[in-house]
Amino acid sequence: MRNPCLSLFIIGLLSACGGEAPSPGTNSLADGDGTRPGGASESTRNANAAVADLLPLTDPQDVEDAQRGFLGTIDGGRITASDGQLVWSFEDYAWQEAAEETPATVNPSLWRQARLNNIHGLFEVQEGIYQVRGFDLANMTVIEGESGWIVIDPLTVEETSRAALALVNDTLGKRPVSAVLFTHSHIDHFGGIRGVLSAEEQEQRDVPVIAPVDFLRESVSENVVAGSVMMRRAVYMYGMNLPRDATGHVDTGLGKQPADGTASITRPTVTIDDNTGELEIDGVAFEFMHTPGAEAPAEFMFYLPQHEALCGAEILSRNFHNLYTLRGAKVRDALKWSGYIDQALVRFGDRAGTIFNSHHWPVFGNPAVDDYLKKQRDIYKYTHDQTMRLASRGLTPNEIADTIALPAALKDNFATRDYYGTLKHNAKAVYQFYFGWYDGNPVNLDPLPPESQSRRYVEAMGGVDAVLDKARTAYREGAFQWSARLAHHVVFSDPGNTQGRIMLARAYDQLGYLAESGPWRDVYLSGAHELRNGITPMSGLVGNGGLISAIxxxxxxxxxxxxxxxxxxxxxxxxxxxxxxxxxxxxxxxxxxxxxxxxxxxxxxxxxxxxxxxxxxxxxxxxxxxxxxxxxxxxxxxxxxxxxxxxxxxxxxxxxxxxxxxxxx
Incomplete structure (x- = not known):
């Protein structure tokens, strides 16, 4: 499995569509023998150019905010484990630094987000609050306490968290860790605990570890019963087997990639629930807000009154998050998610001058904070309400996904765009939350299994050659989803059909190049990669010893x-x-x-x-x-x-x- 990494690039001015790996001037299939990814078709180039024309991609505000307070980064481009295994490499994304134009094979909006997520190092959010960003999928935040560093979310693995804390100590002066907070129960926010605080040190100095109630059980439960399937699908969702280049993985939208190293966990000594109010931690006042059952089963946000700063955990981010995650998980409650953000707006909105979260870069200034909270709140509420409105008029999930559209205020806001979750699949998630998998049409109650269905479709359309001709025609017309569907039927009716596999891979290439969502891009391109190269073996048991022993x-x-x-x-x-x-x-x-x-x-x-x-x-x-x-x-x-x-x-x-x-x- 390829190690996920970040690059050294500090973002510059963003251009529209460039000329990487050009294909012929039409939707030609002349990309060699199709055994490797081809370039962007003319339709793909035109569609991506239209995205660039519609969005203010060169607006400098996010660039300024993402670079603000930069204090430095580590020397060298690699973080390795004690045995020399590569855990994180900034070098893998150096090609994004070198690119003078947006590659034609990358959606320009996703390219913008990818380059912003490339900005890495130690940043001063404001006096006493610092973040290490770009050393893992998530951020590690450190708050200056009276006696030491209060560490928030120590990343996915101990190697990256150790490197992040070393950067903090080398830059700001060495201090002990005086407390650790896990904002929620996803591994990229707790797995690196032993990189910042050993078990011996935690016990000897009685260092508090603070987490939401039910954290320990929720942090491991999701990955046990369904873990092997989730892990298999995560390979697609995060592009784990893809090259890091303009025809492969560029970004998850949420960050570059989860780190691949040694994960662990520890039992919290203090838990946060609905009754928790203000706590003083190493001389710093925290006002907690318990937010379970939305982005994560166990989660909290908190406000720092002395700093007038709000930590949004992962309830808030710089994208439209997932109500349904493509790796597979229980569908999340859009109403509850929106409601938590509204509560935060009421409780802290007029007091907060800064918002910092578990991913991406902060929000600065109360007017920006107010606007950000309202739009984050409303992207989830709008998706919920409009999905239910359309469902009440008889539309099925696919029809809703094809019909629903955002108002301009949300559509034109970069922090609510489809970089991670998407309006299409989140609308389907809302439908599933209320109605389940069945859309009410009797024909979909007991459908034929895929292989049988595909054989019958291919036969009805005149055989394999006829279906492949139709797939090629659809490709040339830029109807890539229909081309993929036709080629899919060929592959499922005749898995050994080489031309069918190549045609399907080519269609997936173009769908990936068009995707604004990092996971959608990775899913399509991973499908193409697997069709061309076969299945990459995986390890059988999810997790590693530090986590498994806690289950x-x-x-x-x-x-x-x-x-x-x-x-x-x-x-x-x-x-x-x-x-x-x-x-x-x-x-x-x-x-x-x-x-x-x-x-x-x-x-x-x-x-x-x-x-x-x-x-x-x-x-x-x-x-x-x-x-x-x-x-x-x-x-x-x-x-x-x-x-x-x-x-x-x-x-x-x-x-x-x-x-x-x-x-x-």
């Missing part, structure tokens, strides 16, 4: 039940007592009706009791070892029928590499 055992058992193979389970009825002494945990596992249920506590009528250490249990549940092979090892013992224990575990699928196909059957 509650009941969550692992929930995930374990999803791997039960009903054919292997058959009519078995088996009860297993599970005892994990070093976690003081006891569960009863019940296999019956080809379902595994579990309860806390032990059964008096179990067929077998498994005593196992937590470390060994993680090996078994993660697919790294068979429990029957571990019996007799230190930390593993069995009371009762080993045969029944073997039959129980034989009923589950092994944890497989989750690199299943997405663009082919």
């Amino acid at each position: 509650p055992i009941d969550l692992f058992l929930t995930a374990m039940a999803t791997n039960l193979n009903p054919d292997e389970a058959g009519d078995k009825v088996i009860t297993v007592n599970l005892r994990v002494p070093d976690k003081d945990a006891e569960f009863t596992l019940l296999l019956e009706n080809a379902v595994m249920n579990f309860r806390e506590g032990l059964s008096d009528n179990a067929d077998v009791t498994l005593n196992i250490s937590h470390a060994m249990l993680l090996k078994v549940l993660g697919g790294g070892a068979k429990v029957t092979d571990l019996v007799g090892n230190e930390g593993v013992s069995v009371e009762g029928s080993r045969i029944r224990l073997g039959q129980f575990f034989a009923s589950f699928d092994r944890v497989e590499d989750p690199a299943f196909p997405l663009t082919t059957p």
Whole structure:
């Protein structure tokens, strides 16, 4: 997996569409044999040029705000782990620094956002508040306390957070970490904790770690039951297998990319909930606002009255965020999200002279703060209300996505544009939140599976050659989505058809080049990459040791039940007592009706009791070892029928590499 990185470029004046990798002057298919990405077609060039004409891309305000307070950055272009593995490379995006024009293969609006996200280093937000930006997907903020640094959101991995804190200490003077705040339960805001605060130091100095209530469980739960599928789809969403160039990954819209290193977690010592008001942390007053169930299941914002500054966590950002994330997650509540921003406007809006968030650059000045909060609030409320209005008139999700349009005040505002989430897929998310996957049309109640459907479509349209001719015609006309749909049917009816795969990849290229959303671009181009190069293997278990050991055992058992193979389970009825002494945990596992249920506590009528250490249990549940092979090892013992224990575990699928196909059957 490619390491995600950032470049050294400090943004300059932005141009419209340039001439990188030019294609012929029409929507020609003459891009070699199609086995590598081609250039932008004429239609793509024209569409991207139109974007450049419509938007004030050279407006300098964001450039000034993103550069404001720059204090310096680290020497060298790489951050590595102790074993030399590359974790973060500023060098990977140096081509964006060198570009004099917007590449024709990149949407000019996304290019603007990508270059703004390239600005990296240590910045003074205002006296006593500093941010390290561009060292990871997220920002790390440090606030000057009476005795040390109060660290907000210590990034994704310890290598990048350690480098960020070293830059702070080298530039501003070395101080100990006096407190750590996790604003919410996504890994890019807590995974680097051990890079700024070791477990020993945390214990010896009794350093407070402050997080929203339910943080620990929420931070790991999302990635356990559905983790392998999410990880597979995240490869597409973040362009992990794409080159860092003008025909590949350029930006996520939210930042460059999550870092690839050593992640960890720690239990909070102080939790924030609805009843938390003002706390003093190392001599600094904090006014907390609890905001769960919107951008993240567990999250808070806070206001610093001494600084007249608001931290928006990830409730606020410089883009339209995701109500539904393409990697897959539970749909988020648009009304709740909008409501939190309105609460912040009421509570802090007239007092805040600055807003700094977990991503992007700050907002400066109360008039700008007021305008920013209102537009951030209204992008979510508008999407919610207009989706429901159109749904009440009988429009289906796809029709709503094709119909809904933003008013000028929101459409022309860079901080609410589709760089991460998009109006189209967020409108569908609102529909899904209320109505689910079924659009009410009986034909969509029980559709044919993709392969069967594609075979019938291809046959009805006159066969593979006829469908491919139609796909090529659609491509030449600039109808890339229709071209892709036609080629998709060829691929799903005949996966070995090389011309079908190449045609589909070519259409995906152009759709990616047109996308304003970083994730949309990466999804399309990752699909094209996979069609040309096959599937890149992945590691089977999500996360790493520092995170896995923190996952509650009941969550692992929930995930374990999803791997039960009903054919292997058959009519078995088996009860297993599970005892994990070093976690003081006891569960009863019940296999019956080809379902595994579990309860806390032990059964008096179990067929077998498994005593196992937590470390060994993680090996078994993660697919790294068979429990029957571990019996007799230190930390593993069995009371009762080993045969029944073997039959129980034989009923589950092994944890497989989750690199299943997405663009082919």
